[in-house]
Amino acid sequence: MRNRVLSSALLMALAIGVSHAQGAWQPLPDSAPAPADNPTTAAKVELGKMLYFDPRLSSTGTVSCFSCHNVMEGGDDHMTTSAGVHGLKGGRNAPTVWNAAFHSVQFWDGRAPSLEEQAKGPPVNPIEMGMANLDAVIDRVRHIPGYRPHFEKAFGAGEVVTMDNAAKAIAAYERTLITPGSPYDRHAKGDKNALGGQQARGMETFAAVGCTSCHQGPAFNGPALPAGTGFFMKFPSYPDSPYVAKYRLADDPGRFSATHDEADRGMWRVPTLLNLEYTAPYMHNGAVKTLPEAVRVMASTQLNRTVTDAEVADIVAFLGALTGPFPQQTMPRLPPTPGDLLE
Amino acid sequence: MRNRVLSSALLMALAIGVSHAQGAWQPLPDSAPAPADNPTTAAKVELGKMLYFDPRLSSTGTVSCFSCHNVMEGGDDHMTTSAGVHGLKGGRNAPTVWNAAFHSVQFWDGRAPSLEEQAKGPPVNPIEMGMANLDAVIDRVRHIPGYRPHFEKAFGAGEVVTMDNAAKAIAAYERTLITPGSPYDRHAKGDKNALGGQQARGMETFAAVGCTSCHQGPAFNGPALPAGTGFFMKFPSYPDSPYVAKYRLADDPGRFSATHDEADRGMWRVPTLLNLEYTAPYMHNGAVKTLPEAVRVMASTQLNRTVTDAEVADIVAFLGALTGPFPQQTMPRLPPTPGDLLE
Numbered sequence: 001m002r003n004r005v006l007s008s009a010l011l012m013a014l015a016i017g018v019s020h021a022q023g024a025w026q027p028l029p030d031s032a033p034a035p036a037d038n039p040t041t042a043a044k045v046e047l048g049k050m051l052y053f054d055p056r057l058s059s060t061g062t063v064s065c066f067s068c069h070n071v072m073e074g075g076d077d078h079m080t081t082s083a084g085v086h087g088l089k090g091g092r093n094a095p096t097v098w099n100a101a102f103h104s105v106q107f108w109d110g111r112a113p114s115l116e117e118q119a120k121g122p123p124v125n126p127i128e129m130g131m132a133n134l135d136a137v138i139d140r141v142r143h144i145p146g147y148r149p150h151f152e153k154a155f156g157a158g159e160v161v162t163m164d165n166a167a168k169a170i171a172a173y174e175r176t177l178i179t180p181g182s183p184y185d186r187h188a189k190g191d192k193n194a195l196g197g198q199q200a201r202g203m204e205t206f207a208a209v210g211c212t213s214c215h216q217g218p219a220f221n222g223p224a225l226p227a228g229t230g231f232f233m234k235f236p237s238y239p240d241s242p243y244v245a246k247y248r249l250a251d252d253p254g255r256f257s258a259t260h261d262e263a264d265r266g267m268w269r270v271p272t273l274l275n276l277e278y279t280a281p282y283m284h285n286g287a288v289k290t291l292p293e294a295v296r297v298m299a300s301t302q303l304n305r306t307v308t309d310a311e312v313a314d315i316v317a318f319l320g321a322l323t324g325p326f327p328q329q330t331m332p333r334l335p336p337t338p339g340d341l342l343e
Numbered sequence: 344m345r346n347r348v349l350s351s352a353l354l355m356a357l358a359i360g361v362s363h364a365q366g367a368w369q370p371l372p373d374s375a376p377a378p379a380d381n382p383t384t385a386a387k388v389e390l391g392k393m394l395y396f397d398p399r400l401s402s403t404g405t406v407s408c409f410s411c412h413n414v415m416e417g418g419d420d421h422m423t424t425s426a427g428v429h430g431l432k433g434g435r436n437a438p439t440v441w442n443a444a445f446h447s448v449q450f451w452d453g454r455a456p457s458l459e460e461q462a463k464g465p466p467v468n469p470i471e472m473g474m475a476n477l478d479a480v481i482d483r484v485r486h487i488p489g490y491r492p493h494f495e496k497a498f499g500a501g502e503v504v505t506m507d508n509a510a511k512a513i514a515a516y517e518r519t520l521i522t523p524g525s526p527y528d529r530h531a532k533g534d535k536n537a538l539g540g541q542q543a544r545g546m547e548t549f550a551a552v553g554c555t556s557c558h559q560g561p562a563f564n565g566p567a568l569p570a571g572t573g574f575f576m577k578f579p580s581y582p583d584s585p586y587v588a589k590y591r592l593a594d595d596p597g598r599f600s601a602t603h604d605e606a607d608r609g610m611w612r613v614p615t616l617l618n619l620e621y622t623a624p625y626m627h628n629g630a631v632k633t634l635p636e637a638v639r640v641m642a643s644t645q646l647n648r649t650v651t652d653a654e655v656a657d658i659v660a661f662l663g664a665l666t667g668p669f670p671q672q673t674m675p676r677l678p679p680t681p682g683d684l685l686e
Contacts, residue, residue: 053415062426067405071674072396078680083405086430280682289682329674331414337421339623339632 024207026218027188028180028274028324032101035227038116038168040175043154048173050150050332051166057123057137059130060085065122065170069097071177071329074278080286084122085130091252093286098326099274101175102219105230108284110269111258113228115171120163138163146335179275179324187321195321202318205311210303220273220322232267235284236301243297247287254284274322291316367550369561370531371523371617371667375444378570381459381511383518386497391516393493393675394509400466400480402473403428408465408513412440414520414672417621423629427465428473434595436629441669442617444518445562448573451627453612454601456571458514463506481506489678522618522667530664538664545661548654553646563616563665575610578627579644586640590630597627617665634659 034040051057055064068082069075075096077083082094092108100106106118122128123137131137141147142161151160154169184203186194195203206212214233217223222231232255236244244250255264268284281287282294295312299305307315377383394400398407411425412418418439420426425437435451443449449461465471466480474480484490485504494503497512527546529537538546549555557576560566565574575598579587587593598607611627624630625637635655642648650658 055413056421060426060430061420061422062410062430070398070677073677074679077404078399079404083403087403087405087428278679280680282682291682326676331672331674333669334413334416336417336621337623339625339634 024212024216025184025188025203027185028099028102028178028182028218030180032099032175032178033227034172034175035114035116038171040172041154043150044169044172045176046173046332047147047150047154048169048171049329050147050334051141051170052173053332054334056140056144056337057129057131058085059132063129065097065119068094068122068128071097071326074098074275075100075177076279078280080281082128084125084128088127088130090125090127092284093281095271096275096279097174097177098278099178099219099272101178102272103221103269104225104227105269107258108268108271109255109258109264110230110232111255115174116164116167119167119170119174134163138166141166144335144337150335176327179326182274182324183321184318185324196317198314198317199321200318202314202316203321205314206318209299209305209307209311209315211298211315214270214302215273222270231270232264233270233302234266235268236266238301238304241297241300241304243300247283247297248285249283249287249297249301252284273319274324275326276319277323291319295319367555367559368527368531368546370528371442371445371521371525371561373523375442375518375521376570377515377518378457378459381514383515384497386493387512387515388519389516389675390490390493390497391512391514392672393490393677394484394513395516396675397677399483399487399680400472400474401428402475406472408440408462411437411465411471414440414669417441417618418443418520419622421623423624425471427468427471431470431473433468433470435627436624438614439618439622440517440520441621442521442562442615444521445615446564446612447568447570448612450601451611451614452598452601452607453573453575454598458517459507459510462510462513462517477506481509484509487678487680493678519670522669525617525667526664527661528667539660541657541660542664543661545657545659546664548657549661552642552648552650552654552658554641554658557613557645558616565613574613575607576613576645577609578611579609581644581647584640584643584647586643590626590640591628592626592630592640592644595627616662617667619662620666634662638662 038044052065055062055067057064063085068077068084070077075098076094079094081090081092083089095108100118101115106112106115107121112118112121120134123131124133131140138161148161151165154160155165183194183199214222225231235254236249239250250266253265255267255269256262258264277291280291281289282291283297288294288297292312295315296307299307375383381387395408398405398410400407406428411420411427413420418441419437422437424433424435426432438451443461444458449455449458450464455461455464463477466474467476474483481504491504494508497503498508526537526542557565557574568574578597579592582593593609596608598610598612599605601607620634623634624632625634626640631637631640638655638658639650642650
């Protein structure tokens with residue numbers, strides 16, 4: 001399935017329009033939208049949480065969704081690029097799972113139109129969870145008898161232990177991984193004391209410098225678009241920026257690698273900025289280690305601007321106001337393993 | 344520090360004496376004992392939980408205590424032997440962390456006299472968490488500024504971010520990982536309806552066959568002994584058992600590898616049997632895949648007995664009654680990573 005893609009020029013126009021129409025500073029909603037065919041239910045969320053934490057869904061039995069998308073921290077893994085089965089390294093920095101539910105497409109290149117489709121990717125990626133195919137993944141789940149009652153509770157009786165249902169459950173769980181209530185959110189809802197002085201100044205700088213051209217909306221990942229329609233931007237937009245060579249920012253062709261369409265070369269989904277202080281290192285290749293440097297890089301490569309140290313400090317202070325309270329979660333209890341599962 | 348060791352003959356006598364003195368069937372206590380210099384406090388438990396789940400304490404940033412001692416499942420990792428950094432495989436099956444607090448020594452060979460000392464082992468084991476030394480481990484923790492307030496809350500002001508305190512916190516957390524309230528516990532407390540018919544029959548068979556010679560006491564890991572004094576038994580006791588060759592049960596010299604004392608050759612700490620249905624595969628080398636086979640192996644190698652299929656089924660039913668309710672736990676929130684942590 002190919003996602004619909006809007007041209008970046010059109011998107012930019014749309015973005016500005018949406019931004020103006022909805023107001024520049026919007027708080028994160030208290031719940032995430034769910035598709036009509038996968039309403040979020042408590043039973044699905046609980047099952048999805050179990051599957052999310054279960055390393056038995058990987059070929060070696062050692063890697064789970066949680067391994068690279070650590071919900072006890074920033075929803076990623078603090079690595080430049082992630083380590084999958086056998087310690088193999090991926091090519092891109094793990095995006096945070098926090099507030100992924102507010103992205104209209106998934107992965108850095110937007111190749112999955114939904115959380116449900118995204119969930120089917122890593123298990124069969126040979127350098128991530130390394131299973132041969134999705135049938136092998138769900139066979140593993142079926143081989144753990146304790147999962148069946150949880151699938152039946154979530155999806156009813158019958159042949160419900162399917163990969164589609166497993167993906168639906170994981171997506172339902174991920175829709176609970178949202179962080180409304182940041183100082184920024186409270187400010188956007190009218191609390192005049194929510195931001196500190198430097199944070200408030202940083203917010204103005206953030207807009208004045210032009211960051212909001214792309215990083216706008218409640219999750220700072222662009223305008224509201226229909227599910228499956230991605231908000232993509234060229235990165236780097238100014239390839240002569242010295243940071244491009246320094247951090248090898250143009251080596252990866254971005255969305256082109258998913259579509260093989262020349263128009264997509266160097267195009268990337270605009271990522272959320274929420275909880276950014278938890279997600280170092282930065283950029284699609286994890287090459288930029290600190291938040292101040294990330295601000296300098298983006299100003300240079302995307303806006304052709306050199307920002308002062310004071311501007312950087314203010315923007316970083318503002319970005320710190322985008323950290324929301326992570327919801328308190330109970331640990332799932334996974335069903336026991338038959339001794340011959342991994343033979 | 345060398346643990347005190349009692350001879351197995353003396354221990355056997357002591358065991359039988361203790362067993363008779365305290366009554367054959369004892370329920371698991373509702374709390375675990377703590378050493379005088381490390382009383383269990385809520386602040387220590389919370390810090391310990393954070394450290395327990397933190398993969399940044401490993402050289403690759405991918406392996407935590409939780410990786411091999413999964414408290415969402417059986418407190419182990421459902422692997423024959425565990426996978427550490429770079430996918431390296433250990434030599435022994437991961438023992439469960441559930442109720443480890445009721446062991447008087449730690450590790451299969453009892454080489455650590457306490458949970459505190461145990462916690463300092465895996466981080467610097469080259470095939471587990473792979474750090475160069477304990478200084479490097481605590482340097483990692485110090486490099487994550489968000490940890491300091493949690494250490495201060497647990498241990499007071501000053502130079503409290505130390506490896507000793509980190510180990511104390513992890514041990515304090517582990518003392519909360521206990522599972523009183525199993526059907527067996529309820530039976531031992533007088534609930535006549537706690538066990539099913541086959542479970543009750545299995546309990547009698549378990550004792551009649553002789554399993555209780557070693558697997559006695561509230562955690563089925565031997566008599567009450569002072570902290571640091573291990574309860575060790577020869578395994579296999581009957582080396583001519585056909586299972587010894589089949590499962591290579593005599594290849595590992597056991598406690599000898601820790602002490603290099605010939606008297607310790609083939610000696611092993613008697614492990615707990617609680618939550619056994621969650622901890623397949625079995626034995627120090629994880630060679631035995633299922634619980635019924637484990638029962639046959641132990642009867643043959645330790646008691647020189649062949650058990651009937653009916654006896655095996657009854658004993659397995661009884662062992663199922665040793666699964667306690669895992670306490671509901673909230674997930675810790677780990678402090679964010681400076682981008683250059685793993686450079």
